[in-house]
Amino acid sequence: MAFKLTEDFKARAEKLCARYPRRDAALIPVLLELQKEAGYVAEEAMDELAKFLALPYARVKAVVTFYTMFNREPAGKYHLQVCRNISCHMAGAPGLLARLRAKLGIGEGETTKDGLFTLSAVECLGACGAAPVMQVNEDYFENLNGEKLDALLEDIKHGRLRAGGR
Amino acid sequence: MPKLTIDGKSIEVAKGTTVLEAAAKLGVYIPRYCYHPSLSISGNCRMCLVEVEKAPKLLTACSTEAAEGMVVRTDSEKVKAARRDVLEYLLINHPLDCPICDQAGECGLQDYYMEYSLKKSRFAAADKVTRQKRRALGPHLVLDNERCILCTRCVRFCSEVTKTSELEVMERADHSFIDLKEGKALDNDYSMNIADLCPVGAWTSRDFRFKQRVWFLKKTPTVCLGCATGCLAEAQHNENVIYRVMPRPNAETNTWLCDRGRLAYKAVTAGDRLAKGFIKNGLIDLEPALREAATRIDEAKGAVAVLGSPWLSIEDNAALAALAIEAVKTENFCFDFPAEQGIKDGILINKDAAPNTAGVKLVKAARGGISLEELSRRLLAGQIKVVITEARAAGFIKEALKAAAPRLITFATNRGEIPQGAYATLPYASYFETPGTFVNYQGLKRRTEPAVTPPEGVKPLWGLVNKLAAYSGDSLHLNSSEDALKGVKL
């Protein structure tokens, strides 16, 4: 299937480009915008984006593979990202991860069959004072424990995701 | 003009000179992987770390500018330890598949390990990061990511020299690797330089790999005759076989070679290489072929034309001029090849595909002759019955030859060069087999040296001219390439 950048997307991308003296500087924000729309950055999308920004394809691919936030394949509707760094580790992140693996029946880096959840272990999310922390899509959920995690999963399954666990 | 000392030796260098370059001037070699004089400075390999007085840390010699009063040590314990450590880090994830690696003998890892390390690895073999093993990437190259040390010379070459930017380092940390777009070939016009640039066995040339161990190779300076740029090159050969041609970097003309020029040597041993004469469609021995050609020339006395060639050396063109003037005694000779010259791709490839347009001018200046148009006119007017020329040069008067249909006697090295309708073709020694002088588009004189001997019985072109004249009863006394130059000032 041929991938096409929509006119609407191009218009938004042009606005991002206008923030910089060189349009290729907008590569990362434009990729983030693209991922927001499609859920991931497909191979063909990189190609199209390279043409749009007048960049070599390899540069786009290198950037996509360098930064961890770019999904190279479709992710679940909810991307559960559990911080596993030192403060969260001490506060029980390994237990949270184990619990999620068991409850969802998937490993880290995998997506549930229904396409609802992708599970990832990530590095420091910068919220160590409220460890352990999990980011779901753009929202942080802090001071988690087993029960809170279960409740959160239920909320998500029933479409009651509320942002901001602070 | 900062003055600095390196390992106790003083030197004054131009502002902007790096420590690595200053050291080279003093004969102090600083090991390096990522540094390449013709690419931007990357500073990633950390092999060139040196100690600079008052600097708290070791500095990379490749990126540090020489400064007034700088005191540099490249031989201190600190520097030696850094080199040992960097080599150890480089080798932990290297497959150490030297026995099956064709880089042996010119491998930066092997060489530096012997020179600077000899340390036993402390890395658990089972822990190695595995990467993709060899795969052909494009018509000329094989990439083995597992051997790669990520110095990025290849990446920088493609972005800075060819500006094709096919390559990049993908991912990060120790699982990063060089790659290009899936399914795409690395087939820019200069791709084989990457095999030269690669300091390890990651990039190898499909043409050269496993053909010959490099320590058996002998090197002979030559000139690339692929176009008027006239890049300095080096033929590498063993037991009378050329295995590869490499650039001889020089400030005037070239650091690199284009792939087409580099592979031109293949003609020397190609299947259609001529070792015998060719009359109409049949091969015959050289002597009968020469006799036949001479007979036809004698027959047409007064209606013979000689056309020089920008693909031939000055010596061979001069020999052809001597043939026309002193043996055939005709005014129908031409050493006039107008051509637009200049680099057409911004790198090396010239607009003029012939290597010696400028050299032939010297022959014309010394010996005169008519223009190409005049030669064509005389052909079309029926004044010429026999044309003697080099196979590719016949192309300059293609239309006239077709219309007038004279007997065409050509010189060629390979059967593929012979123009349609040639009556006789005489084989000559290529410039990998015989010396020759060429003048490139910059007006620089360059000489090829023989790297191998020609196939049995094959002579330099000036030798054939000498024989042709002899068969017609004239003596030109061309017994060497110097003799051939007679009358032409270099």
Add this chain to the structure above:
Amino acid sequence: MENILLKDNVAGLEGYFACGGYRPLKKALALKPADVIEEVKKSGLRGRGGAGFPTGLKWSFIPKDAPGPRYLVCNADEGEPGTFKDRELLLRNPHALIEGMAIAAYAIGAAHGYIYIRGEFAAEARLLEKAIAEARTKGFIGKNILGSGFDFELFMHSGAGAYICGEETALLESLEGFKGQPRLKPPFPAVKGLFASPTVINNVETLAAVPAIIEKGGEWYASIGTPKSTGTKLFCVSGPVNKPGVYELPLGVTFRDLLEKSCGGMQEGKKIKAVIPGGSSVPVLTAEEAWAVKLDYESLATAGSMLGSGGVIVIDESQCMVKLLQVLARFYHHESCGQCTPCREGCGWIEKILNRFEEGKASVKDIDLLYSVADGMQGRTICPLADAMAMPVMSFVKKFRSEFEAHAAGRCCAPEAGGGH
């Protein structure tokens, strides 16, 4: 002492005005740029991102007569494990940052600024974007600010997940749309930074302190803290303390005061084993060392560690130091940009050695190997990420060797810590 940075009810523009917000900007615009720099120099303010470089001095490195544009960049790529102050500051006091940037831009002559925020802080980025828009409508950002003739455009720029982009030249690469791989220095950003132009890069906390310095004067700011470590600092405390969080305290505060007075002490039944005082990259302190230390640049250096980002990670007796080091090694291995040989290869090597310790497959010899691999990385790379890996390794091994020995002998020192053996 009243907080300078972390205040209540200033997140919105109204609240910020109520506390005298944007008055310092007006004051600064009436001064000569050089005088603004002078005031910041007088304050003794030092970079709060981790390196502690004097801010006024950094600003003064911008060449006076360089033609072409200059840039001001705010480093909001907070990612050092144990550090979460910038996020707090952005949420609670975004206008202090925006105002600080406008003042800094005026001082260095930059017409454009970018806030490079880590990609994961999407909600924070939206809030900040909103705050910038508010400031723009009031004329604090944009053309002819407050009628002074000074123009300053400020944009947000999101990262996409790379710890290394907190290193200032990697950040610039990323801001230009490249992989975040640190640049060789020299040239330094002050001479050749963003888009090859003179650039100042400051941390969020650094820039947010600027309005107060302009308002109350450099001398006032310098009177807070210690003579060389002036002003207040945001300390981020994580670990099993009663009230983890971000605390603004004068530099030179004792660790004891931070822990006991601000954080309400250790959780019931927990005893300190170790403290990492400045984010995960700095050398660890033993409990004994920590109890005795003051939190400022000099005191921590004397104690063999660093103030770093102010991320104070408290580790209690139940934790296994080998396991924690493995967690850190996994992180640095994951985040190494892959450019320099020692870091690219060394970080992975260290993680693998530590995995062996955790799997019970290590020998005593591996303790020295660990130390030596880390030692070999130090000071030999373009950026300090290799050092950031080496410092914890070397200090953990030095100060908690017995735990490594226990692992080598097949025992875990803290079984309840959840090591995988």
